[in-house]
Amino acid sequence: MVKKLASCIGEYRKYAIATPIIMLGEAIMEILIPLIMANMIDFGIQNKDIDYTIRMGVLMIGCTLISLACGAGGGVCAAHAAMGFAKNLRARLFRKVQTFSFANIDKFSTASLVTRLTTDVTNTQNAFQMLIRMAVRAPAMMIGAAVMAIRINPTLSTVFIVVIPILAVCLYLIMSRAHPRFGIMMEKYDALNTSVQENLTGIRVVKAFVREDYENKKFNDSADQVRKAQLRAEKLVILTSPVMQLCMYGCILAVLWFGGNMVIEGSFQVGKLSSFISYVMQTLISLMMLSMVIMMFTISMASMRRICEVLDEVPEIGEVSQPVTEIKDGSIEFKNVSFSYSKDRNNLTLQHVNLSIASGETIGIIGGTGSAKSTLVQLIPRLYDVTDGELLVGGVDVRKYHEDSLRNAVSMVLQKNVLFSGTIRDNLKWGDENATDEEIIEACKAADAYEFIKSFPYGLDTDLGQGGVNVSGGQKQRLCIARALLKKPKIIILDDSTSAVDTATDARIRAAFREKLSGTTTLIIAQRITSVQDADKVIVLNDGQIDDFGTPAELMERNQIYREVYQQQQKGARE
Numbered sequence: 001m002v003k004k005l006a007s008c009i010g011e012y013r014k015y016a017i018a019t020p021i022i023m024l025g026e027a028i029m030e031i032l033i034p035l036i037m038a039n040m041i042d043f044g045i046q047n048k049d050i051d052y053t054i055r056m057g058v059l060m061i062g063c064t065l066i067s068l069a070c071g072a073g074g075g076v077c078a079a080h081a082a083m084g085f086a087k088n089l090r091a092r093l094f095r096k097v098q099t100f101s102f103a104n105i106d107k108f109s110t111a112s113l114v115t116r117l118t119t120d121v122t123n124t125q126n127a128f129q130m131l132i133r134m135a136v137r138a139p140a141m142m143i144g145a146a147v148m149a150i151r152i153n154p155t156l157s158t159v160f161i162v163v164i165p166i167l168a169v170c171l172y173l174i175m176s177r178a179h180p181r182f183g184i185m186m187e188k189y190d191a192l193n194t195s196v197q198e199n200l201t202g203i204r205v206v207k208a209f210v211r212e213d214y215e216n217k218k219f220n221d222s223a224d225q226v227r228k229a230q231l232r233a234e235k236l237v238i239l240t241s242p243v244m245q246l247c248m249y250g251c252i253l254a255v256l257w258f259g260g261n262m263v264i265e266g267s268f269q270v271g272k273l274s275s276f277i278s279y280v281m282q283t284l285i286s287l288m289m290l291s292m293v294i295m296m297f298t299i300s301m302a303s304m305r306r307i308c309e310v311l312d313e314v315p316e317i318g319e320v321s322q323p324v325t326e327i328k329d330g331s332i333e334f335k336n337v338s339f340s341y342s343k344d345r346n347n348l349t350l351q352h353v354n355l356s357i358a359s360g361e362t363i364g365i366i367g368g369t370g371s372a373k374s375t376l377v378q379l380i381p382r383l384y385d386v387t388d389g390e391l392l393v394g395g396v397d398v399r400k401y402h403e404d405s406l407r408n409a410v411s412m413v414l415q416k417n418v419l420f421s422g423t424i425r426d427n428l429k430w431g432d433e434n435a436t437d438e439e440i441i442e443a444c445k446a447a448d449a450y451e452f453i454k455s456f457p458y459g460l461d462t463d464l465g466q467g468g469v470n471v472s473g474g475q476k477q478r479l480c481i482a483r484a485l486l487k488k489p490k491i492i493i494l495d496d497s498t499s500a501v502d503t504a505t506d507a508r509i510r511a512a513f514r515e516k517l518s519g520t521t522t523l524i525i526a527q528r529i530t531s532v533q534d535a536d537k538v539i540v541l542n543d544g545q546i547d548d549f550g551t552p553a554e555l556m557e558r559n560q561i562y563r564e565v566y567q568q569q570q571k572g573a574r575e
């Protein structure tokens with residue numbers, strides 16, 4: 001896991017390597033300083049040798065300045081390395097998420113992906129920064145200072161040689177218990193982010209249904225869950241400080257007691273005692289630093305695991321080794337296709353579908369809500385892979401195509417569509433980057449969108465605002481159709497894409513399609529029977545199965561569902 005993340009350091013490697021080396025310099029200087037001080041007191045001051053004292057003093061100042069410079073330099077390098085690392089890590093995560101299929105995204109949920117790209121990366125970045133600053137410095141300082149102390153007075157050193165293992169065991173116990181609690185905390189963060197994200201994207205619906213109080217409560221509950229989880233984790237971590245202090249002051253007390261007696265007896269010098277205390281402090285403080293590094297690492301372990309989950313996720317829709325890039329024609333064939341969102345063969349959303357659609361045909365699809373209409377057509381541009389059976393487009397299994405080629409040939413207007421912030425022209429160019437204004441206008445005309453675009457003061461340059469808030473539902477649908485048309489696809493699929501336009505507009509769009517897209521296979525999912533009345537054939541779906549497939553006239557004759565829907569809608573129109 002660590003190795004995988006470490007590869008994100010990339011071009012910032014030099015900073016990451018320089019930091020511990022510079023920090024080592026700081027540690028060496030800090031170890032030297034008490035030694036110089038001991039010499040200054042024991043030889044300079046006690047012998048009243050001013051020259052020697054001054055020389056030692058200057059040396060000490062020199063060491064302090066070098067230590068300061070190393071500390072600052074190390075800090076700067078560490079910041080460069082950690083921020084560069086975070087940048088690369090985020091970019092890598094983002095790139096990975098772009099390769100995800102719908103199924104992968106369903107698995108993680110968008111909110112969780114957002115937390116992973118933000119909070120989790122920040123946690124990892126902080127841990128990394130701490131790690132490169134302290135991982136070498138703290139142990140070096142601890143060992144160096146301990147060795148110095150033992151050299152000065154081996155007997156007195158038994159004090160902290162006893163204390164260190166006790167402290168280490170305590171710290172280990174605390175950290176190992178805190179680790180899973182931080183994992184739980186991050187899950188609560190996910191829930192909180194889901195709540196925020198849902199609320200903000202759906203703020204208009206929340207307001208329309210006067211659900212603010214409910215949403216507030218839901219948010220407060222989530223925030224409280226985070227608070228509790230964090231408290232549970234931090235409660236343990238916070239123990240490190242008193243345990244540490246207890247050990248440190250206990251140690252100093254013991255050293256002063258035994259060391260003071262030695263000084264009185266004359267077997268130990270004052271200067272040595274003072275530097276001995278400095279070394280004891282340095283050893284223990286380094287140990288604390290080390291424990292903090294371990295703690296940060298513990299906290300970020302949960303985050304690192306979550307990041308690696310995203311990096312390790314295998315995109316559901318893999319590429320074959322020699323993909324076909326040419327789509328011959330717009331024919332579609334379902335051969336005994338079954339599909340389940342959960343890949344559970346006992347819980348099939350689509351069951352044993354057999355269909356054959358010739359290139360250029362216009363096919364209507366009707367069926368009750370939840371009858372798997374959207375599911376059926378999503379398989380064609382391979383937004384999901386079939387669970388069983390085979391789906392051929394242009395006579396070739398969709399899994400054999402290059403993904404981009406397939407999606408360029410199969411243009412789909414999703415049921416839940418989005419436009420992005422930017423002008424109308426920017427949005428339409430998603431269909432074809434190089435489209436000229438004439439082509440854009442032609443597509444808009446076919447989608448019956450040109451009239452209203454013309455009525456806007458800025459025409460195609462009208463800014464749509466975030467998520468296309470500036471246009472009505474029906475206008476948005478027509479822009480989405482125009483965007484799909486610009487791809488000049490071999491197959492175009494409209495998933496309930498004219499549900500928000502009136503019947504007259506709907507009829508105009510269909511007429512334009514017939515005229516301009518005669519060679520394109522067109523699949524139209526619709527609730528209104530009029531939308532599919534002039535299709536070549538109509539698929540009637542019922543509960544994930546094909547109930548019937550035939551021309552509208554045939555279905556009128558023999559299919560009960562079709563006839564019922566027709567009669568109901570006729571009745572509705574007359575009333």
Ligand SMILES: Nc1ncnc2c1ncn2[C@@H]1O[C@H](COP(=O)(O)OP(=O)(O)OP(=O)(O)O)[C@@H](O)[C@H]1O
Nearest residue numbers: 106341349367368369370371372373374375376415
């Ligand atoms: N991403 C998903 N994960 C799991 N189950 C899903 C998912 N999308 C749809 N389903 C389920 O699959 C079934 C078919 O849904 P589908 O969206 O295909 O219906 P539909 O015929 O398009 O309905 P509508 O007319 O309301 O759009 C439903 O029972 C739905 O709950």
Ligand SMILES: [Mg+2]
Nearest residue numbers: 373374375415
């Ligand atoms: Mg649907």
